[in-house]
Amino acid sequence: LAVSVPQVIKYESVIHEFDPYFNFRVTQFLSKNGIYEFWNWFDDRTWYPLGRVIGGTVYPGLTLTAGSIWWFVNALNIPLSVETVCVFTAPIFSAIASWATYLLTKEAKGTGAGLMAAAILAMVPSYISRSVAGSYDNEAVAIFALVFTFYLYVKTLNTGSLFYATLNALSYFYMVCSWGGYTFIINLIPMHVLLCIVTGRYSSRLYIAYAPLVILGTLLAALVPVVGFNAVLTSEHFASFLVFIILHVVAFVYYIKGLLTPRLFKMAMTLVITVGLAVCFAVVAILVALVASSPTKGWSGRSLSLLDPTYASKYIPIIASVSEHQPPTWPSYFMDINVLAFLVPAGIISCFLPLSDASSFMVLYLVTAVYFSGVMVRLMLVLAPAACILSGIALSSAFDVLTRSMKFQLSKLFDDGPAI
Numbered sequence: 001l002a003v004s005v006p007q008v009i010k011y012e013s014v015i016h017e018f019d020p021y022f023n024f025r026v027t028q029f030l031s032k033n034g035i036y037e038f039w040n041w042f043d044d045r046t047w048y049p050l051g052r053v054i055g056g057t058v059y060p061g062l063t064l065t066a067g068s069i070w071w072f073v074n075a076l077n078i079p080l081s082v083e084t085v086c087v088f089t090a091p092i093f094s095a096i097a098s099w100a101t102y103l104l105t106k107e108a109k110g111t112g113a114g115l116m117a118a119a120i121l122a123m124v125p126s127y128i129s130r131s132v133a134g135s136y137d138n139e140a141v142a143i144f145a146l147v148f149t150f151y152l153y154v155k156t157l158n159t160g161s162l163f164y165a166t167l168n169a170l171s172y173f174y175m176v177c178s179w180g181g182y183t184f185i186i187n188l189i190p191m192h193v194l195l196c197i198v199t200g201r202y203s204s205r206l207y208i209a210y211a212p213l214v215i216l217g218t219l220l221a222a223l224v225p226v227v228g229f230n231a232v233l234t235s236e237h238f239a240s241f242l243v244f245i246i247l248h249v250v251a252f253v254y255y256i257k258g259l260l261t262p263r264l265f266k267m268a269m270t271l272v273i274t275v276g277l278a279v280c281f282a283v284v285a286i287l288v289a290l291v292a293s294s295p296t297k298g299w300s301g302r303s304l305s306l307l308d309p310t311y312a313s314k315y316i317p318i319i320a321s322v323s324e325h326q327p328p329t330w331p332s333y334f335m336d337i338n339v340l341a342f343l344v345p346a347g348i349i350s351c352f353l354p355l356s357d358a359s360s361f362m363v364l365y366l367v368t369a370v371y372f373s374g375v376m377v378r379l380m381l382v383l384a385p386a387a388c389i390l391s392g393i394a395l396s397s398a399f400d401v402l403t404r405s406m407k408f409q410l411s412k413l414f415d416d417g418p419a420i
Helices: 004-010 018-033 035-039 061-075 082-109 111-121 139-159 162-178 182-198 204-221 235-259 262-292 301-307 311-315 330-336 340-351 357-375 377-416
Strands: none
Touching: 018 035, 018 061, 018 082, 035 061, 061 082, 061 139, 061 162, 082 111, 082 139, 082 340, 082 357, 082 377, 111 377, 139 162, 139 182, 139 204, 139 357, 139 377, 162 182, 162 204, 182 204, 182 235, 182 357, 204 235, 235 262, 330 377, 340 357, 340 377, 357 377
16 A cells, blocks of 8 residues: 555556456446346457457456445445546555465464564565556455465364354355466365375364365355356366365264274274275276366366466467466566565474474465466466565564573573672
């Protein structure tokens, strides 16, 4: 907000670039004609002369958010134009994203780390580029939805509350509505669940944190027209279903272990493993058949370009031609996250002292974000919150050590000093 307000006052309220202007035009139509007309709108001026079915081809989260804000402020007799609301949507949500970053880091490493992470996110250049006034693109609200979904997942891990698990699924639904980067969430969280199972950290809290997200989140995601049945048919979502099955097998094993004697449990395990392997082979065979029937093996073009950086340049030149889809150079990291590149390794070490479910999730988030940002420069935006969180943890740990040292020296001075 501190960056955005002066430029609007000094110059004027302007929408930047092509995509934000298209989103502004869609929001204008929504505010003028209502949501039902918006879902059924065929715009003959976009992709002329072919036209475009807007309701079924855009992620509606940004448009519906700005339209709802405009309806709300006008209901309060505050005469703001649609353009003004659209211009300030990104700065407002950047402030809310800092709050969500504070909550997420607080759950992992305490209040001090949360305050440091929120302060750093407010200043990191990588996020400022997408949160200035007039940057009315999907990422304006999607980064908040991303961080808030992770917060609710970690909160559920720490509390085992079904209430937070339900909110987590709703936050994931908002992320699906806002940006195609929701596939990062539905793959990162299963990776963390699998990591917890493999390292022997399974608990009922882990089950509550994950199972409702897969069931309720997938059902809600299928309601978004641009996603639809892709929520269950594309390869981007198969990892979540596979881990969902593994989680239930592990939960069943722990349940049986509590009922049977060690000898009977060993016999039951033999039976469960035999049946489980047969079921797994059947499921894998079905998935392989479904994936093999697709020319792209069930993956979208952008997802394949993340897994294979050379795919877009070979088969989809229109994706490779976009500058923000190119791999970043090393100077880009220092320009976008600045000094955080040196603080992040210290934050990783702090997460292991001690290692918890929440801190292991932070490390996994950072590692995956670093990989994807190295493939596509646009995804530096996904790396920015992770770098801010780990840097906030590192600085907080350093300040804790410093204050403890100062307290020790002062106490030693007053205890051993000369009597007056």
